[in-house]
Each structure stands twice: as C-alpha cells, then as structure tokens.
Amino acid sequence: MKLNSKIHGIIDYAVVLFLFISPKLFNLPSVTALVTYIIAVVHFTLTILTDFELGIIKVIPLKIHGWIELIVSIALVGLAFLLGGMEGDLARNFYLAFAAAVFITYLLTDYKGAKAS
Secondary structure, eight states, X not given: OOBOHHHHHHHHHHHHHHHHHHHHHTTOOHHHHHHHHHHHHHXXXXXXXXXXXXXXXXXXXXXXXXXXXHHXXXXXXXXXXXXXXXXXXXXXXXXXXXXHHHHHHHHHBOSSSOOOO
C-alpha cells in the first residue's frame, strides 16, 4: 500500500511540528537543537512549496519533493555521525532515527499519483 499525496502532506506537517518540539522534548544538545530547528524551517518551506493538496504555493512537483526527501534521508545519516561525534549518542541516534523515518516515508509514498487541488 502506498501513501497518497494528501496523507504524505499530513505527515510532512506533523514532521515539522515534531522537529520544532524535539529539542525540548528530548533535551537535545545545543548544536543538534539548532540544526533541528533549521531543518524544521527547511522542511516546512519544502512542504508549503510542493504542488499537492496541502501545499500552499505549489511550485515544486511532488516527484521532485520525493527526490529531495530521498537525498535528505541519506544526508541525515552523515549528519547523525557528525553531530554524534560533536555532541554524543543522543544526537547521533536522534538523526539516525529521523533519517530512517524520512527514508521509509519516501519508500511508502506514491509520488506519481499526485494531483494538486
């Protein structure tokens, strides 16, 4: 079963909220917290600019959104080890889990069946 674009949009907004609350919720170290807030803003921007039901400005095709998420999921693994080396296991494990979640969402989404409202 593939996630449709509307469900993917709901997940995207939930991820943005999760990222904004994570630094306090998990007591993330300072650099990891700052990076998390920055990624939340970037992810929010990507989501509102995506051409799907829950996009607001609709300039980025959903297929491109998917490719960006794939690339980001891979980059997050490197970031996990970079932050982990600087700030410890919590930072590393947070970003490894986040990378896995982004990758799984990428795998489960139907990026071809999207139609903007």
